[in-house]
Amino acid sequence: MLKLLVIDDNQPICQALQTLFALQGYQVLCANSPEQAWQLLSQHNIDLILQDMNFSAGQMQGSQGQTLFYRVRGQYPAIPIVLMTAWTQLEMVVELVKAGATDYIAKPWDDQRLLLTVANALKLKQLSEQQQRAEQERNAAFAGKDLCNLVFASSQMQQLLQMTLQLAPSAAAVLITGPNGAGKEGIANVLHANSPRKNKPFIKVNMGALPADLMEAELFGAEAGAYSGAGKTRIGRFEAADGGSVFLDEIGNLSLAGQAKLLRVLQTGEFERLGSSTTRKVDVRLISATNSDLTAAIHRGDFRQDLYYRINVVQLALPALAQRPDDILPLARYFLAGKKALSAAAEQLLANYRWPGNVRELQNVCQRALLLSSNSEIQSADLGLPDTVISGKRVLDDIDREQLQQALLQAGGVISRAAKQLGISRQALYRRMEYYGIDAP
Template structure:
């Protein structure tokens, strides 16, 4: 259970605060000295907020003792919210400590309702941050474990959505059931198909790719099933089809939703019987193929419109993997930028801000192409937003800070530190937090740092 610790040498103030908090159902504890308060913090993990006085000796009104206590609490518990109790004579110092990471200050005499509202908000925020931190750490460990156990084929991601999808992909990879990968163009459907093949029981077999939706009817049968010499004008030797080429491995049929009605019928016949014939031959052939298909088409809608066969849909869709657009997994943008730039150049803080705001309608493919363009057109070591050739102003949806919400990920912090050459003040501004808050996140994630002389 969360607890508020009150540290004040005036018993009447301590008693008044304890009574106020108790009446509001807020668990609390009280001590009269900094030494006792620090000991409680060291030994009681349930303390989630501190209310501390600024002076602890008779005749002392400089606030120096309060600053010392604040610093010692920070050394012990970086994320612990601290509310300062201040008289008007220490108001200036209280404001300074707010800039250094104190949560708030209350002036004597205080407003009970405002104080309770502040405490409730801070405790709720602290609980949310703790949950987010735990979730981020758990996700990072899960991703590390996944990469150690499976071949992810260089797949780059950081988001929870992609973590869930990849976990499902490697889970179904060991079976031989057909898989349907859905998602918008350029989102990485083929990469997910590669991951499935690489972790399947037939990973040593061929991985054959076909853009099924781009094949005209007159070529589809020969392309998929092969053709004998003389089957059509100009064919003088046997043409091996994609099904035969994929024997003992995986056949990836991309853009299956654009396949013609005739093509769908022919494909369904093969899936039902397990047999096919080369064009110009009556000899049945069989092969063992794991089928993975992909589409950006809403197949249920296409079925209702009569554009896609329902029986074929159920043959293909034993397992569906939905790949979300990049706009729905914004935590993946920075890692992908880092990969596609290949360490050749860095991004300016304003470029990062604007690229994170962009909705990326072309998804990962558009981001990769934009990075290629930026590397080609810019002669500078630091890339600016305009180098990417995007209508960033029209595409802007929200600020970088709102995307990061309460808790930036470890990878995001590391990347922003990198592009700011380790300058904490610049990185903190870009992340939308104070330097002290950034130091606390770095400590939590175990990111090493050195304070510059200007930041001491």
Template sequence: MPKESAQKILIVDDNPAVGKALHLLLDVHGIAAEIALTPQAATKRLEEDGNIALVVQDMNFSEDTTSGQEGKALFYSLRRIRPDIPIILITAWTQLETAIELVKSGAADYIAKPWDDIKLVTTIKNLLELEDLQQQQRLQAQALLTEKTRLSETANLCGLVYQSTAMHALVSLAVKIARADVPVLITGPNGSGKEKIAQIIQANSRVNTGPFVCVNVGALPQELIEAELFGAEAGAYTGISKKRIGRFEAADGGTLFLDELGNLSASGQAKLLRVLQSGEFERLGSSETRHCHVRVISATNTNLERAIKNGEFREDLFYRLNVFELKVPPLEERKEDILPLIHHFLRGQAQLDHSVLHALHCYPWPGNVRELENACQRALILNEGGKLQLSDFGLPINETTIDNYKPVIAEPSREVIEMVLKQNQGVVAQAARQLGFSRQALYRRLEKYQIEHNQ
């Protein structure tokens, strides 16, 4: 039967009959495997063969030994060689407590003797699929870093912090269309970073030396929106005693960013359509037609197509603004960006255990990047120089939740290691203490992930 995967399973058991039975079981299901009869042979094979993707190991290797201590020693030896390799423990009930201890230390699972063939094969296949996915993610992350570096060499990314493919695709498109002198509509939930995308478009446009004027239409009273955009003459309305320059005039020769566009009044929409078509407008209280050349970038979290159906937004204005639409995904859909953003907002001023980092990574962040930034600022204010606790961030996550994450993150990711290393100015000994590793253990992970560090 042809093998389904090039990955290989290492079976470690001193009983040849058990090893052969497991080997046959895996072979029937198209999974390549080999057998090691001793812990010494197992560690040697793992050092030599990079194709070994998973280990299934017994807990005892000497006659009349039932404590499970030999299996425990083997587990830690294998983890020293390959910190990320999944290990399944085959255990009798007498070693169950030790097996559970090892699961908390990072073992993938434990299977009781006599094992259930279906459960064991299902567990192995699931772990191999997960390993495949993680390997793909590592390769994608490396490719993305290369692409992002190339993009930053030719374009101004305005300090945008991201590590997700979704944001890279969005930023690449924003840079590409920046030189086209056409309106752009940026959509996405509140706090997701729409203004930053607008800044990138301005910075890479032909009018990048011109003004970049922002106006939050949603924050203005309806009666002041037109005056804000187009200006007003003295006496045009109660309370104005001198001429007011509108945002279009202020942005002449540059870019005008209209945020929360969905709140613009019907009269304001009509005037905006005119200025987009002809570049002409009048100040409130004036019949003099003025001219300007402005690149308009608008943003909204409103469903404008639904607003059109409800008669709340002009269809002709929508199509005038929507020459290009850029959709900014919510932070929950680009979790790869969470840890880099945390490091950016904390500015290296505080330390976090990787259990807290993982809890922050799992939080859905309904307020998106803005909520994350506010939470980090809150944590820095409340903390007095020690390690940040989850409670410092003011999120609706119970402190006890951290314990539920620990088994999952017994082996910290590359991102966590890089963050902790930066927090400690590259000093390996300090970073190792924070992560709960020996220096040698951290050095192995740095080598594995090819992370640069101080000697």
């Protein structure tokens, strides 16, 4: 049975709340003073607190409740706190909600509104506990593994990395697929770093950045004079990686002649440098990546089918950043490196944006914001992203300043009423108040 703690010096209010929540299956404890509340908190596992803001006759400023809130929040940060009072300044309510209060309910309260607020708060608490357990399980699953500084929070990335670590000890060729900028090289790093070859060379080649006429020489080497400008013998990437791994990014750009040589290396480990008849042998694990459809390239005659099956013993499909939204804010904070925090408005804009350039675009946006932001906190305007509606979500400028102020005035300063009038959540209203610099109606 879920256990609620009501902290209020008015005994009839305590009794009314006990009756209301008992009918819904909750167990309700009452404290008539902060001292009694501390005693109950030490004796019981409380799931949620309903707290008044004034505990002495004649007190209407809320300072007593403010002091109690910060003390409880500091010692019991996981317990949701819903504030209840008829006598508190709006500025203080905004401050406490920003500091972590779950909601503010004005007295006299609406029973259904209060029950819904408590039910939602308990659901969020349960979700937070599930996320904490998932994080603990994730940490246990990756204990002792080298994740090469990859930052993630999504279940999609966790599953992909678990599969990556499962493949790492083998010598099987792996093809990593995914859009540009999604982080394919990071997955390749994890494959090599957790393999028996981790202390051997790991050679990376961006096939998309190499001229077609130099690809074979780059991969397999060339003798002096083998082509114009080859004044000395050149060691190829495969030869340099002997005993280790080679990562061929954008492998779909490899010429057909280069594909034939690559197929031979994968089948036999043998190759010749350009301009040489001497056969050389290497032991190399191949990791490839592409953002293109290689099966379509096979149908066009641009990619060898037999090579495709050689490089694609196992495929790791990396989702676009928009398909793993839980990774957006952790990645953004990582790129900001603790130099500046993100405002609530900036966080919402980052979370709602579709990121066509994936992780690379997010990194660039964060670096730009650090350079341009003149505040201690990065604001949404610093990000340089369009304020558009994404996936049916509203963004901060869909309600202008005048509309917001008018709604607050009509609601008499009651945040829940103003939010309902505007058709947004209470948290969304507070974000817009921050966005427009509104501290009070």
